[in-house]
Amino acid sequence: MRPGPSSFARPDCTNQDPSQCPRGTNQGRTYRFYAGKLVVPFGFGLSYSSFSYAVASQPSAVSLAHLQELVVRIATLQETASRWQSSVQYSANMTNTGSRDADDVVLGLLTPPGACQNGVPLKLLFGFERVRVKAGETVTAWLYRP
Template sequence: AAAAAAAKTADATLLVLGTDLSWAHEEHDAVGAARAISLSGGQLALLEAVAGNASKPIVVITMTATPLDLTPVFNNPKVGAVLHLGQPSVQTNGALPILFGERSPAGRAIQTVYPAAYGDMISIFDFNMRPGPSAWPRPDCPGPPTSCPRGTNPGRTYRFYTGKPVVPFGHGLSYTSFKYTLVNAPSRLSLAPLAQLLRDTSARTGASHFPRMADAAGAIAYMVNVTNTGTMDADDAVLGFVHPPGAGEGGVPLKSLFGFERVHVPAGATVSVYLYPALTDFAVTAADGTRAAKVGTYKLSFGVASPGMGYVEAPLETTISAV
């Protein structure tokens, strides 16, 4: 009641929501299936009361290491912005300059934030990344496990999740705007060196181990020009993704992050970013753990399609023969 009353006359309202280490930490999982990745009922009531009484749009600050379903926050018409600060007392430094507009945010979501229903679909004991039927019972079944229906794995992480995330991996906004331009984008790549590298690795180790990083160094180079088209100096984190042929089918990931770089770009200026996919970024892993070169047409994308943020993509044709 006091918070709601204060919001009614305040010039600006900052509402802090989230979790602390009593909610979840190492050796203590968040419990309650869907409730484990949702804001508590008390916090949702506080949000409704404060937002309902506020005379102006409010700013919600989230402090949590658990990726919470923020749908009620995003759907509240009185919420003007959401600033995620991570785990309390660990990553809170630097928030005030952003809140006062002295510096632009440039962070990117490091997790895929799922809707709360995700917690009821798949057991925490199912470690499969790929989507499909689960051998474990649905977490929301109150009966004995032997009588509960099996869960369905919708896929884990941005690489395999088939649903619509509340916050996608890599999402982030800025007080300025950016434009990406691909300056160097190869059109063809031979995967013959990758196929040979995987054969050599298997022969050397007796198994389908990952090749040594030095042996799988950058296969090709991409140059992206990042232009700050707004009026405020700001940092930008450029993310590079590989989208393989047959993405999302037969255990093939939807996309995979192959590199990133954070740069400072003054207003009106352009900064060049170089990103290098490794040979192993063009390999796929079968259900039995074996790895093979995946030939076909790839898509290389840079950035995340968020309002005002840079994004560009280009096709890449791969073959097994030398180019």
């Protein structure tokens, strides 16, 4: 919910059992959990140019065992993500097909096993890179996943 005046009803949690008040997790309403039809997809942005994308490299097989351990450690505040070294890298070629130089952001999203079941998110953002691309040129963006 947003601060300030709003035409939307807000729950009054001042005199209620705290367990009955929303905690702001919005499960099912963020890019990570929402499985319905999207009006605007996560990461959608406007640009003065247009781009085409192609996967340049990706691993042939990936183990998610270390990712599960990372999620548990972060959830219990035992460790931060910055301590984990990136072990998998992806690259994408971006071509500016428009007539103007422009920036774009490449997002790395993954779908974990069991997505949308038992609180497992539909997708997770694992990396991003902002890239400046001149009109008609192609550049490679690199994303690293822990």
